[in-house]
Each structure stands twice: as structure tokens, then as C-alpha cells.
Amino acid sequence: MTAPITTVAARKGGRWIEKWDPEDETFWRETGERVARRNLLYSVLSEHIGFSIWTLWSVMVLFMGPEYGIDPAGKFFLIGTATLVGAIVRVPYTFAVARFGGRNWTIFSALMLLLPTVAAFVVMEPGTSYTTFMVVSALTGVGGGNFASSMTNINSFFPLRKKGWALGLNAGGGNIGVPVVQLIGLLVIGTAGAAHPRIVLGIYIPLIIGAALCAALFMDNLAPVTNDTGAAREAVRDRHTWIMSFLYIGTFGSFIGYSFAFGLVLQTQFGRTPLQAASITFIGPLLGSLIRPVGGVLADRFGGARITLWNFAAMAAATGVVVFASVIESLTVFLVGFVALFLLTGLGNGSTYKMIPGIFQAKALAGGMTGEAAAAYGRRLSGASMGLIGAVGALGGLAINLAFRQSFQTAGTGTSAFVAFLVFYACCYVLTWAVYLRRVPAGAVQAETKHRLSYAEV
Structure with a gap:
């Protein structure tokens, strides 16, 4: 007998579902899947616009010609500021879902995007001080927080067997916000010219309001989802949280860092004009976003650790x-390699995020838990760790932009930065193999052997 979905319209100011058990196959088939898919759809919409606003300055810097008086190093630092703030706010955004409800927080976080967008609309002109641009760029970081709250919310709606697909689709749909804002920038530069950045900002203001309205009308809050401070402390102490954070730096950190920097690299190293850079910049983030759900699906089928391992090998190549x-x-060879990198970061994003719930459930099984107890432990620890992993991973984007800034300042090219990235991907490959795929020697205890081998399937 399946427990019904009970919605209390007035509780805490929003629509609350009181009972939710996605692991119950009858419940999932009869009612759960329909509700989960509806929430996923509007979660993707809000996160999509959040990513567009977070990466807004990857487009705004293309409009900033010599009359703005900002050199390439200053522009890299400008976009790095947005990356840093977006990484930091992911932590509180993760816990906000349980505190205020997924629907309620989606409404609020969507409306928060108006703050940096309107501020940029006001200040985006020559003569504005660099400090002012830095402050407005920092404000766009709130868009980066939308990812953490959205992923935490959707993670609670879907059963473990569907998480790779759902989280991959949610993140991929959000990530597409990066190439979309870059395409809009290209359209504006190609038609109105590089002197009209406010047109881009004016397009997004009504879209933000629309996303908030859709969340209010069509999304739900899950009452069973609560903040577990004990789980948060346990996740912080667990080595897998930090290992996955390191790996996520390699995948998502690369995706967001390259998304911010691609256009600037084309302008600075290859002398492209704003229009020429904008006509290419969107391609990599678009392909990386579209392939992210594929990474989740492949991880569901073959195991996230296996897909992640070979993905890092390909990223190094x-x-x-x-x-x-x-x-x-x-430039031709550069574009081939860089676009391939974007594709692989997207694939790796899907496979690494799929690993998180699987790792903690595998740990529970290795510790003697079974059935629902193991599944509950996996949900509890993965939910608590996702915000931290997402925040640390996003800091990889800051590292990439700072590496480019230093490389261009000292050598005039990005070569040394790319060499550093290659070494890092090799380290990620070794770490993935050593922790999640290396077979334990025959003399090891049986329980440890089962523990190790089970991780290959996560």
C-alpha cells in the first residue's frame, strides 16, 4: 500500500509534501515520478538562468574595449571574483533547501538574480571605476549558489537508481545557461555592436521574473527533507567528501573556469575581435552542458568511477x-583541443556527481547496513556533502582564471597554465584509480576487499 502525497498549502508559506518515498517502486510509479519530473523541469529553468547570471561577466568583458581602461589581467581578475563568490555561497544555499523548502528557496534565489543584473545595467559604461565593476561582478556570484540548492533539492526527489540521470539532466540544463548568455552576447555584438552591453542585461530581467513565477506556481517543498547537522559534521570528517571535492575541481572547476576564460584567451592570445571571440566562445560550454546527462547515464550503467577514470585520461590528452x-x-588546433576539453568536463561532471550518493551507500553496505537503512545513510551523507563538494569544485574555476592571469602576465600566453592543468588531471586520474578502482591485495581482510570492489560500481 503506497503512502499518499499529502500537500499542506499553508505550511511555512508554501506548498509542502508531507510524505515522500521515491525508493518505494509502487509509490514512484503511481505518483512520485510525475511530481519529481515536474519539479525537475522548473528547477532546471531557474538554475539555467542562475548560471547565465553567474557567468555574465564572461560576456561583459567582451564589450569592454580600450575605453574602459582595463587590461587582460584585470579582466581575468574580474571574472575570477564572480567565480569565487559563486563557490562560497554554494554552502549556505545547500542548507537553505531544508530550512525553507525547495520551492520557496527557488523563488527567493531566482529573485536574488535581479540584484546583480540591475546593478550591471546601471554601471556598465566607460568611466565606471574598476572597484565598482569588482563589486557588481561579485554580486553575480549568487547565480552560482543556485546550482547547489537545485542539486540538493532534486537529489531528494529521485530514487538512487535514477539519480545519475536526474542530477545529470538538472546540472546539464543549468550549465546550458553559460553558452546561452554567450550566444545572446554574440547576437547583441553582431547586431547592435560592442557599445551596447545593456541590451543583454535587459533581456534577462523579465526572464528572471518568469523563472521565479514558474517556481511559485509549479514546484513543491518536501517536508521530510531536513538539515542534519550531525550528517554535515560527519560528511566534513569523511575522506570521501574531500576526495570527491578534489575530483570535482577537475571536472566542474574546469568547466566553469574555461567558460569564464575562453573568450578572453581568444582575444588575448590569438588577437580575436569581440565579435570573433563571441562567435566561438559559446561552442565549448554548449557541448559540455549537453553531454553532462550522458555522463550521468554512462555512470548509471558502467559505474561512475570507471567513467571518471578514463575521462581524466582523455582530459589530460x-x-x-x-x-x-x-x-x-x-588557432585551429587550439580550438579542437579546447572544445574536446569542454566535452570531457561535461561528461566528467555527470559521472563524478553520480558517484557521490553511490559512494556513501557502498560505505553503508560495507559497514553492515542493508536495504533501506543503507539507502537512507547514502541519502543522508550525500545530501550533506553535495554542497561542500560543489563549493570546493567551483573554486577550481577561480584557480583556472588566476592561473591564466599569471601566465599571461609573465609570458604573454596561456601555455604554462595549460601545462599545470595537464599535471592536475594526471593527479585526478591516479587518485580515482587508487581510491575507487584499485584492487586490494589478496592478503587484505575480506571486508576491506568487498568495500573496495563495491566502489567500482558507484
């Missing part, structure tokens, strides 16, 4: 191509 192209100054 693609970075080698980029280094070669940078040395010989070939």
Missing part, C-alpha cells in the same frame, strides 16, 4: 593538444 597548439600558435 586533450590538454596536451592545447599545449601543443599554444606553442605553435595554431
Whole structure:
């Protein structure tokens, strides 16, 4: 007998579902899947616009010609500021879902996007001080927080067997906000010219209001989802939280860092005009976003650790191509390698995020838990760790922009930065193999062997 969904319209100022058990197959088939998919759809919409606003300055810097008086190093620092703030706010945004409800927080976080968008609309003109631009860029970081709250919310709606697909689709749909804002920037530069950045901002203001309205009308809060401070403390102490944070730096940190920097690299290293840069910039983030759900699906089928391992090997190879192209100054080869990198960051984003709930459930099984107890432990620890993993991973984007800034300041090219990235991906490959795929020697205890081997399936 399936427990019904009970919605209390007045509780805490929003629509609350009192009972939710996605692991119950009858419940899921009869009512749960329909409700979960509806919430997923509007979660993607809000997160999509959040990503667009977070990466807004990757487009605004293309409009900032010599009359703005900001050199390439200053522009890299400007977009790095947005990356940093977006990473930091992911932690409180994660816990806000349980405190205020997924629907209620989606409404609020969507409306918060008006603050940086309107502020940019006011100040985006030559003569504005660099400090003012820094403050407004920092405000766009709230868009980065939308990812953490959205992923935490959707993680609670879906059963473990569907999480790779659901989280991949949610994140991929959100990530597409990056190339979309870049495409809009291209359209504006190509039609109105590089002197009219306010048109881009004016397009997003009504879209933000629409996303908040859709969340209010069509999303739900889950009453069973609560903040578990004990789980948060346990997640912080668990080595897997930090291992996955490191790996997520390699995948999502690369995606967001390259998304911010791509256009600037094309302008600075290859002398592209704003229109030429904008006509290329969106391609990598678009492909990386579209392939993210594929990474989740492949992880569901073959195991996230296996997909992640070979993905890092491919990322190192693609970075080698980029280094070669940078040395010989070939834009064509550079674009081939860089676009391949974007594809692989998207694939790895899906596979690494799928690993998180699987790792903690595997740990529960290795510790003697079974059935629903193991599933509950996996949900509890994965939910608590996702915000921290997402925040640390996003800091990788800041590291990438700072590396580019230093590389261009000292050598005039991004070659040394790419060499550093290649070494980092090699480290990620070794770490994935050593922790999640290495077979324990025959002399090890049986329980440890089962524990290790089970991780290959996460």
C-alpha cells in the first residue's frame, strides 16, 4: 500500500509534501515520478538562468574595449571574483533547501538574480571605476549558489537508481545557461555592436521574473527533507567528501573556469575581435552542458568511477593538444583541443556527481547496513556533502582564471597554465584509480576487499 502525497498549502508559506518515498517502486510509479519530473523541469529553468547570471561577466568583458581602461589581467581578475563568490555561497544555499523548502528557496534565489543584473545595467559604461565593476561582478556570484540548492533539492526527489540521470539532466540544463548568455552576447555584438552591453542585461530581467513565477506556481517543498547537522559534521570528517571535492575541481572547476576564460584567451592570445571571440566562445560550454546527462547515464550503467577514470585520461590528452597548439600558435588546433576539453568536463561532471550518493551507500553496505537503512545513510551523507563538494569544485574555476592571469602576465600566453592543468588531471586520474578502482591485495581482510570492489560500481 503506497503512502499518499499529502500537500499542506499553508505550511511555512508554501506548498509542502508531507510524505515522500521515491525508493518505494509502487509509490514512484503511481505518483512520485510525475511530481519529481515536474519539479525537475522548473528547477532546471531557474538554475539555467542562475548560471547565465553567474557567468555574465564572461560576456561583459567582451564589450569592454580600450575605453574602459582595463587590461587582460584585470579582466581575468574580474571574472575570477564572480567565480569565487559563486563557490562560497554554494554552502549556505545547500542548507537553505531544508530550512525553507525547495520551492520557496527557488523563488527567493531566482529573485536574488535581479540584484546583480540591475546593478550591471546601471554601471556598465566607460568611466565606471574598476572597484565598482569588482563589486557588481561579485554580486553575480549568487547565480552560482543556485546550482547547489537545485542539486540538493532534486537529489531528494529521485530514487538512487535514477539519480545519475536526474542530477545529470538538472546540472546539464543549468550549465546550458553559460553558452546561452554567450550566444545572446554574440547576437547583441553582431547586431547592435560592442557599445551596447545593456541590451543583454535587459533581456534577462523579465526572464528572471518568469523563472521565479514558474517556481511559485509549479514546484513543491518536501517536508521530510531536513538539515542534519550531525550528517554535515560527519560528511566534513569523511575522506570521501574531500576526495570527491578534489575530483570535482577537475571536472566542474574546469568547466566553469574555461567558460569564464575562453573568450578572453581568444582575444588575448590569438588577437580575436569581440565579435570573433563571441562567435566561438559559446561552442565549448554548449557541448559540455549537453553531454553532462550522458555522463550521468554512462555512470548509471558502467559505474561512475570507471567513467571518471578514463575521462581524466582523455582530459589530460586533450590538454596536451592545447599545449601543443599554444606553442605553435595554431588557432585551429587550439580550438579542437579546447572544445574536446569542454566535452570531457561535461561528461566528467555527470559521472563524478553520480558517484557521490553511490559512494556513501557502498560505505553503508560495507559497514553492515542493508536495504533501506543503507539507502537512507547514502541519502543522508550525500545530501550533506553535495554542497561542500560543489563549493570546493567551483573554486577550481577561480584557480583556472588566476592561473591564466599569471601566465599571461609573465609570458604573454596561456601555455604554462595549460601545462599545470595537464599535471592536475594526471593527479585526478591516479587518485580515482587508487581510491575507487584499485584492487586490494589478496592478503587484505575480506571486508576491506568487498568495500573496495563495491566502489567500482558507484
